Structures are given as C-alpha cells and as structure tokens.
Amino acid sequence: MPCYAQIIIQFATVNEIDRPFTYEVAPEISSRIQVGQRVKVPFGRYNHLQLGYVVKLMNEVQETGYRLKKVVVLIDEKPILDNKQLELISFIVDYYATSYAAAIDVVLPPGLKEEPIAVEEMSEKKVRLVEDRIKLKAYCNANAHKQTFAKQKWLIDYLREHTDINQKELLALPEVSASSLKTLEKNGCIYIEEEKVVYRPDPICEMRFKTLNDQQEQAVQYLKALNEANVYRTILLEGVTGSGKTEVFLHAIREVLMRGGTALVLVPEIALTDQTLFRFKERFGNRVALSHSRMSAKERQRLYMRAKNNEVSIIIGPRSAVFMPLDNLKLIVVDEAHESSYKSETTPKYHAIDIAKKRMMQNKGQVLLATATPSIESYAAARSGEYSLLTLNKRIGEAVLPEVDVVDMRLEIQKGNNSVLSHTLFEAIKDALEADGQVMLLLNRRGYSTFINCRSCGHVIKCDHCDVSMTYHASQQILQCHYCGKTSDVPEVCPECGSKYIRFMGSGTEKVEAYLKECFGNYGVARMDMDTTTGKEGHQKILSAFRKKEVRLLIGTQMIAKGHDFPAVTLVGVLSADLSLFMQDFRSNERTYQLLTQAMGRAGRGKEKGRVVIQTYNPNHLVMEVIRNNAQEAFYEQELANREMLGYPPYTHIFSLLVSGLDEEEVIRTVQLLSQYYRYYSQKGQSHFRVIGPTSAVISKIGDEYRWRLLIVGEEREKLLIYGKFCLEKFYNKEKVSGTKIQWDVDPLAML
Ligand SMILES: [Zn+2]
Ligand SMILES: [Zn+2]
Ligand SMILES: [Zn+2]
Missing domain, CATH: 3.40.50.300 (P-loop containing nucleotide triphosphate hydrolases)
Incomplete structure (x- = not known):
C-alpha cells in the first residue's frame, strides 16, 4: 500500500507554489487512495484544508528533514482524472507556460463541488404486459363488445411487439391515451415500473449516407486506412466551399465507430445549429451528444460522465469540447479549422488544435482539419509533409464556383x-x-454611424474608458462603446469646442x-x-x-x-x-x-x-x-x-506579454523594466531572441486599463518558452509589481 502521495493544490495561484507537494498517506485511507482522485489536505502555515489532486503515489521518499503533512480526506471514490488526462494537464502546463490549477480547470467540467460527481441515475417508467396471458385473454374476451375497448386492444397488440418501451414514448403515439393505459393497469393487464435507464446505442442508419464522388471517396479511404493502421496523423482536408467536406467526415466517423472507436467533432459555436445536429442524429441516433456554452454546469458534468462511462460515441461541440474524456477516442474533426475561436483568449490560452493533436498522439488516432481556407500555419505544415493533405476542389451536384x-x-x-x-x-x-x-x-x-466627429475642431467622440471611438445606434438613440459596452447620450454640441456642427460618419x-x-x-x-x-x-x-x-x-x-x-x-x-x-x-x-x-x-x-x-x-x-x-x-x-522575409510565424514563434493596469505610469514603468530583463538575458545567452517593444497596444485602453505589449520572437518554440519563463521568474524574484497585471500568450492569434 502506498505511503506517500504527490499532490497538486487547486487554488495555488502564486507562481512558486504551483508544483506537486509530497504528503504522507494516512493509514485509514491508504487502501483506497488512487492517482487522479481529489483529496483535501492541510496546507500553508495555518493548515487550512485545501482541495488537491493526487498525481503520483510512492512507497518511499527521500528523507527531507522535516515532517510531512498527512492526506486524510478522500473526496472521490473513483479517480476523476485518468492517466491520459494527467499527462494532458502536464502538457498544457509546459506548452503554454501556465499553472497546474489553470490546466486542471479546463480539463475538468465547470462548477464541480467538493464531492463525487453526482450522476443522478436516470430512470423511466417501463410499460409491459402481464406474464399471465390467460388472464389477459379473459379480460379481452369480456370487454370485446365495448366501444372503448378498441383503443385498449390496439395498445395490447402494440405492447406484444414492443417489449421495451416507456410510458412517455407510448403516450406520444396518437393511438394511445392516458385513460386506456390507466384502465389496463387497474385491471391488471399491464404493469408500469420505474426502471434505471440503460444506454443502448442506436444502430447506424446506413441509408442516410450519401454516395460520394471520387475525391470524397479517396479521402474517406485514406482516413479509413490510417484508422485501421492505428497511427497518429494530422490531415488537412482542404475543400472549396460546397465540396462536401461534412459528408467526408460523416463517413470517416462511421468507419471509426464500426471499429469500436469514438469521435469528437469541433465546430465554431456559431455553426452549432439544429441543422448541424440533425445531420449527425439522422445517421448516428442516440450515439451523438451535443456540448455547448448554454448548457448548465450540471448538464456538462453529466455529459463528462457519460463520455467517461462509454455512454456516447460522438460529441459535437465548440473549443472546450476538445477535453471531453471519450473512451477509445480515435478521431477528432475540427470543422472550419481556420477559425480563430479555437484559440482560447483566457488563461490557459490554449489552441484546440494543439490539444487535439496531443490527444490523438496519446491514442494513436487522427486529427482532421476541415476548411476551405487553411491557416497559413496549416498550409505550411501540409507543404512540409508534417500534415497529410487531402483536396476537394469540385463542388458537389450542379453547383459551380461563382x-x-x-x-x-x-x-x-x-x-x-x-x-x-x-x-x-x-x-x-x-x-x-x-x-x-x-x-x-x-x-x-x-451600429448606425461608426464614428462621430466635430466639423469645427475635428474632435472624435471616444469612450471615457477605452481608446475607441463611440458607435451611434439609431434604434436606441445612444452612443455605445463596442469594447466595454458603456453607453452615453448623443451630444448636442462638441464636448471640446462647443460647436453645434457634429457629423455622423461611417456606415454600420x-x-x-x-x-x-x-x-x-x-x-x-x-x-x-x-x-x-x-x-x-x-x-x-x-x-x-x-x-x-x-x-x-x-x-x-x-x-x-x-x-x-x-x-x-x-x-x-x-x-x-x-x-x-x-x-x-x-x-x-x-x-x-x-x-x-x-x-x-x-x-x-x-x-x-x-x-x-x-x-x-x-x-x-x-x-x-x-x-x-x-x-x-x-x-x-x-x-x-x-x-519568412519579416520573420513572422510560421517561421518563428511569438511569446507575447501584455502589461495592464489603471495607473498608466505604473504600467509603463513595469513593461519597461520587464523588457530590460528580456534584453539583458537575450544578449547574455547563446540563442538570440528578438525583443520587440514595449509599445502601447493597438487598443491602448480598455475599461479604464492601460495596455502595453512586449513581444519576444524566436525560431524554436521550446527554447523560446524556456527563455520566456526564465526571464519572468527572474523579474518576479527581484521586482515588486503592484497594481499591474502581466499576462502572457504563446503563439497568440489576436494582438489587439
Ligand atoms: Zn453596437
Ligand atoms: Zn469641436
Ligand atoms: Zn469603452
């Protein structure tokens, strides 16, 4: 039985304590403790109980000279994170220079309480005929002459053929009424029983699959071969709009399912329409589940558990769905793969394609990037052979390019x-x-008019809190800032010079x-x-x-x-x-x-x-x-x-730092100090990094906070990361920062 455990504390936000800590395992729980469980451990000077995750169990540790604290409380009976998820968390921590706490936060579903995830057992009312067929026959004979019996008779016949049906489904049939159900139950012909819902996957509806053209067929065969060979690969499916990319991945998913695998389909949130879902449902029935941002925390936890328990084979969802713990996941489709919404703009600033690739490397599966307009990065990767390239350049049916x-x-x-x-x-x-x-x-x-200026002095009306011009909305007769949402009345005279000649410019x-x-x-x-x-x-x-x-x-x-x-x-x-x-x-x-x-x-x-x-x-x-x-x-x-000429991605990588705060001078002081660290160590080290800035950000103020940016550019991502983190650490160790926030992003997409 393990005597020691390494534990990551959830709410450790300060840099220095974001690492695993060693604890002794209390004997009363040592037979139940497992890697991936959540625990409560005493932490800090006052030994407040903190939430933690077991990441490693050991039988012995090196003598440290001080007494180890003990793990005493187990939250989960079964691990909430499996080994692959723990590996993914470490990957996120390294790859995006982020904290364990932040990485765990995106991998787990939101809103978890400090108790095992409750999977309310779903139950339903099953309706069945009595076993005693003689009794049933007697009832039928005795009532055959009654007018109301026709409906009951229909129901009895129906239940003979449908032995696994619930009350709700029955009542949805036009021939079935609540009263005939009741009468039959009262007379002992049927019984209605509460039963646990058992997941039975629907068969795949073969009829719904459309015939493919040559190019589509080739693509599907290629994907099928990779799937059968059990090898990791990222494939760029470059298809002109209207060339039938969706049909290709529907076929590819069918192949994966038939081999016992599961699949994830990422789509931009805005494309998550009923129409999208329908195309999957009509083929894969109840094996498909949808994940989206309007789901409650409870619903997402439930979907997470269904994925873990193998009760769903395909999940469709936006960026965050890439973490869904589907069992035997073999294919991740990223539809409209060029979309910038696949990159998270909150910490950890991950890109769903990076995560998809990592997961498919773990599972020896494939990532399929479908788009008509690949990102420059994907195009370059396909050209260099890092990705496979499949092309669909014909529109399906009679459609021709405009x-x-x-x-x-x-x-x-x-x-x-x-x-x-x-x-x-x-x-x-x-x-x-x-x-x-x-x-x-x-x-x-x-908006209506996208900026308003004064004809006398040229003054442009800007938001009081942001460095952004105000937009006029005619329907509400107001000015609005599209960055912080603040509104104001339309001025009658110029706030600068008092002139009455105010112009509404720019058409929205x-x-x-x-x-x-x-x-x-x-x-x-x-x-x-x-x-x-x-x-x-x-x-x-x-x-x-x-x-x-x-x-x-x-x-x-x-x-x-x-x-x-x-x-x-x-x-x-x-x-x-x-x-x-x-x-x-x-x-x-x-x-x-x-x-x-x-x-x-x-x-x-x-x-x-x-x-x-x-x-x-x-x-x-x-x-x-x-x-x-x-x-x-x-x-x-x-x-x-x-x-290439300008030294931008994909030929380089960027480590972008954003310093922001309410006090402009303090922000500038901090960012200048920070840049000195980067310049100093860049000249000292062997490898050379370009330090660009600091400069005021494109939008220099948002919501009263001033924003300055510093960019570090390097050719090798790994070295850039080490250097980026190293200088930050040196900076934090020596300098006092107050009232300003430093955020960083590796391979940023937006730099406003
Ligand atoms: Zn607006
Ligand atoms: Zn003016
Ligand atoms: Zn504003």
Missing part, C-alpha cells in the same frame, strides 16, 4: 456616387431579387439596413449582427426566416459568412472589403482573404450560378488580386514568402 467582380470604390466617388452601394452592386441586387434569388451582404461593422450594418429597406423593403430585409442576435434563439430565428425566404435580403457582420448553406443565395456582396486589411497585425492579409473567401462561398450553392461583388478602395492589393483571379495557391505562397 463569378467575381471587384469594384473600385474610388471611381464611384469620382462619378459622384456617395452611397454605400456601388452602381454595380445595386444593379446586381435588383437583378438577383427580381430573378427570385436571395442576397447576402457582408459589412463587418455594426444598422444604417445600411435602413437604406436597403428604403430601396428593397418589399422583398423582406433582415439584419444579423451582435445587436440583433442577443436573445437565446435570436440568430436561429433570423436564419430560419431567411431559409423560408420570408427574408430575401440579409445584411450582417462576419457571422453571416460562416458555414451556412442556403441554396437560393445567388448574390453575395461585400461592402467594405478593406476593413480588416490594415489592422497593424501581420495576420491581416490572411484574415481578409479567409473572410472574403468564406463570404463568397455562400453564393451559388444551388442550381443557379452565383455572383459575388466585392467593394474596395484598394483593388490592386494582393488579397483583391488573388480573390479576383481565384488564385489560392498564389496567395499562400506569396504570404509565406512575406512572413
């Missing part, structure tokens, strides 16, 4: 057209609507919606952005009205560009394609390219050929050239060359 027009908005202004719609786009909308088509317009900027979705209603109102116009989709079903409602063609013209922010399949959309317009081009971020080309390509993918998915009109002030920009010529390859090659 025709693309890039409109130079500078010429529109020269021609005297100051409207948000170019002549070309206006005519295209009219044509599409008159031909019974549907139209989607993308404008990645919500709300203003364009109003304009479209004026011109095309009788076709049905709707707007989809964060302001119109706040309710629980908000965005489902808009999409379903669009699906039913009650709405023919939909204007929205990037949320309309994502993954929706509307066959009747024949025109997609992008109003300000330049918005994300000059964002002071080395990923801005990539983002713009992806957004435009995704938006274009919404057009012409049905029988009619689609059309795309893109409005820009920079028609000669690389991204616009590429879009116009459908030159995907050229874009990636050019962008990779740029990144």
Whole structure:
C-alpha cells in the first residue's frame, strides 16, 4: 500500500507554489487512495484544508528533514482524472507556460463541488404486459363488445411487439391515451415500473449516407486506412466551399465507430445549429451528444460522465469540447479549422488544435482539419509533409464556383456616387431579387454611424474608458462603446469646442439596413449582427426566416459568412472589403482573404450560378488580386514568402506579454523594466531572441486599463518558452509589481 502521495493544490495561484507537494498517506485511507482522485489536505502555515489532486503515489521518499503533512480526506471514490488526462494537464502546463490549477480547470467540467460527481441515475417508467396471458385473454374476451375497448386492444397488440418501451414514448403515439393505459393497469393487464435507464446505442442508419464522388471517396479511404493502421496523423482536408467536406467526415466517423472507436467533432459555436445536429442524429441516433456554452454546469458534468462511462460515441461541440474524456477516442474533426475561436483568449490560452493533436498522439488516432481556407500555419505544415493533405476542389451536384467582380470604390466617388452601394452592386441586387434569388451582404461593422466627429475642431467622440471611438445606434438613440459596452447620450454640441456642427460618419450594418429597406423593403430585409442576435434563439430565428425566404435580403457582420448553406443565395456582396486589411497585425492579409473567401462561398450553392461583388478602395492589393483571379495557391505562397522575409510565424514563434493596469505610469514603468530583463538575458545567452517593444497596444485602453505589449520572437518554440519563463521568474524574484497585471500568450492569434 502506498505511503506517500504527490499532490497538486487547486487554488495555488502564486507562481512558486504551483508544483506537486509530497504528503504522507494516512493509514485509514491508504487502501483506497488512487492517482487522479481529489483529496483535501492541510496546507500553508495555518493548515487550512485545501482541495488537491493526487498525481503520483510512492512507497518511499527521500528523507527531507522535516515532517510531512498527512492526506486524510478522500473526496472521490473513483479517480476523476485518468492517466491520459494527467499527462494532458502536464502538457498544457509546459506548452503554454501556465499553472497546474489553470490546466486542471479546463480539463475538468465547470462548477464541480467538493464531492463525487453526482450522476443522478436516470430512470423511466417501463410499460409491459402481464406474464399471465390467460388472464389477459379473459379480460379481452369480456370487454370485446365495448366501444372503448378498441383503443385498449390496439395498445395490447402494440405492447406484444414492443417489449421495451416507456410510458412517455407510448403516450406520444396518437393511438394511445392516458385513460386506456390507466384502465389496463387497474385491471391488471399491464404493469408500469420505474426502471434505471440503460444506454443502448442506436444502430447506424446506413441509408442516410450519401454516395460520394471520387475525391470524397479517396479521402474517406485514406482516413479509413490510417484508422485501421492505428497511427497518429494530422490531415488537412482542404475543400472549396460546397465540396462536401461534412459528408467526408460523416463517413470517416462511421468507419471509426464500426471499429469500436469514438469521435469528437469541433465546430465554431456559431455553426452549432439544429441543422448541424440533425445531420449527425439522422445517421448516428442516440450515439451523438451535443456540448455547448448554454448548457448548465450540471448538464456538462453529466455529459463528462457519460463520455467517461462509454455512454456516447460522438460529441459535437465548440473549443472546450476538445477535453471531453471519450473512451477509445480515435478521431477528432475540427470543422472550419481556420477559425480563430479555437484559440482560447483566457488563461490557459490554449489552441484546440494543439490539444487535439496531443490527444490523438496519446491514442494513436487522427486529427482532421476541415476548411476551405487553411491557416497559413496549416498550409505550411501540409507543404512540409508534417500534415497529410487531402483536396476537394469540385463542388458537389450542379453547383459551380461563382463569378467575381471587384469594384473600385474610388471611381464611384469620382462619378459622384456617395452611397454605400456601388452602381454595380445595386444593379446586381435588383437583378438577383427580381430573378427570385436571395442576397447576402457582408459589412463587418455594426451600429448606425461608426464614428462621430466635430466639423469645427475635428474632435472624435471616444469612450471615457477605452481608446475607441463611440458607435451611434439609431434604434436606441445612444452612443455605445463596442469594447466595454458603456453607453452615453448623443451630444448636442462638441464636448471640446462647443460647436453645434457634429457629423455622423461611417456606415454600420444598422444604417445600411435602413437604406436597403428604403430601396428593397418589399422583398423582406433582415439584419444579423451582435445587436440583433442577443436573445437565446435570436440568430436561429433570423436564419430560419431567411431559409423560408420570408427574408430575401440579409445584411450582417462576419457571422453571416460562416458555414451556412442556403441554396437560393445567388448574390453575395461585400461592402467594405478593406476593413480588416490594415489592422497593424501581420495576420491581416490572411484574415481578409479567409473572410472574403468564406463570404463568397455562400453564393451559388444551388442550381443557379452565383455572383459575388466585392467593394474596395484598394483593388490592386494582393488579397483583391488573388480573390479576383481565384488564385489560392498564389496567395499562400506569396504570404509565406512575406512572413519568412519579416520573420513572422510560421517561421518563428511569438511569446507575447501584455502589461495592464489603471495607473498608466505604473504600467509603463513595469513593461519597461520587464523588457530590460528580456534584453539583458537575450544578449547574455547563446540563442538570440528578438525583443520587440514595449509599445502601447493597438487598443491602448480598455475599461479604464492601460495596455502595453512586449513581444519576444524566436525560431524554436521550446527554447523560446524556456527563455520566456526564465526571464519572468527572474523579474518576479527581484521586482515588486503592484497594481499591474502581466499576462502572457504563446503563439497568440489576436494582438489587439
Ligand atoms: Zn453596437
Ligand atoms: Zn469641436
Ligand atoms: Zn469603452
């Protein structure tokens, strides 16, 4: 029996104590203690009881000279974490330079109490015929002449054939009434009993699988072979929009299930619609479960336990679902794998693809990254052979790729057209609507007027708490900050100079919606952005009205560009394609390219050929050239060359530090001091790291906090991490920091 245990304390937030501690195991629990259990242990000077996790058990330890404290309280009877999860936790701690407490927090379901996870036994009322068939027959004969008996007779016959049915399912049948059930029970013909629900997986519905084209079939065969060979591999499934990627992974999942494995499907939260779920349910029945952010903590704990107990074979969910402890997990599909929502922006700042890869290495399974617009990193990995590449470049059915027009908005202004719609786009909308088509317009900027300035002194009205201009919302007649959410009244005079000449500039979705209603109102116009989709079903409602063609013209922010399949959309317009081009971020080309390509993918998915009109002030920009010529390859090659020349990822890795606080001077002092440590050790060491900054962050103030950034760039991730952590430790040991927060992120995606 083990005498000692290594334990990680959950609420240890200070850096120095975030490591396993050795405890002696009290004899009364030594026969029950196991790795992965939660325990309570005395900790600190006052020996307050703290929650901890057993990570290792030992029979002896080296003499330390002081007396070890004892573990006395076991919380779980069975381990809550298995060995693979513990290994994953260590991986997260190292890979993202984060704490054990933070890593454990993301691996376990939220809201756990300090008691075993309660899995309320689900029970149901089973309805069965009595064994005594003679008695049953006698009852039938005696009542056959009654008018009310027909219903009872139907029920008896039904129960003869269905021996495993519950009351709820029965009552859902139109032929069954509560009163006939009651009568039969009263007369001893049937009995109703409370029974524990036993999970019986539904058979896979073969009929629902569509026939594949050659490219799809090849992809499925490739995945099947990897699965049979039991080898880890990450595969990039690069398929143009509408090429049937989903059908490929549905087939691949079927293969995995038939071999006794399970699968995870990650999708961006916004694409978690009833439609997505339906495509899985109709094929895999009750083997599929959904995980999403609107679930309560209880529901998520229950799903976690179902996964652990092998009561579900497929889980579909957003980023956080990547931790679901499915047994014998053999395939993780990441749909729309380029989406930035797969990266967590709260500590630990993990990327779901990194976690998926780690888990599949543990299980000798595969990660399938499905996208029409791979991230530059994935593209480079596929090119170098680190990933396998599967390509789908044909649209399924009769759909063909749309025709693309890039409109130079500078010429529109020269021609005297100051409207948000170019002549070309206006005519295209009219044509599409008159031909019974549907139209989607993308404008990645919500609100009515996106900034307000004074004509006399040029002052721009900004949020009092953020370095961001206020947006005017006409429906509520207010100004709102899109970063902290604070609102204010619309000023009558300039707060700087008192002038009455205040201008409302820049068109947001709300203003364009109003304009479209004026011109095309009788076709049905709707707007989809964060302001119109706040309710629980908000965005489902808009999409379903669009699906039913009650709405023919939909204007929205990037949320309309994502993954929706509307066959009747024949025109997609992008109003300000330049918005994300000059964002002071080395990923801005990539983002713009992806957004435009995704938006274009919404057009012409049905029988009619689609059309795309893109409005820009920079028609000669690389991204616009590429879009116009459908030159995907050229874009990636050019962008990779740029990144290499400038020393950006994927050729390097970035360790990004953000210092923030209410006192601007203190923030600047801290970040400058911090940068001195990095510069000092960079010159001292063998390897060289580039230290960029410190600079004021792109958004220099959010919610009253000033923000400064320091970037450390290095070629080898591992060395960069060691160096990044080493300097931080030195800094914390020597310097006193008060009132400022230091956050870090390895391989950051957003650097606002
Ligand atoms: Zn707003
Ligand atoms: Zn003014
Ligand atoms: Zn604000």
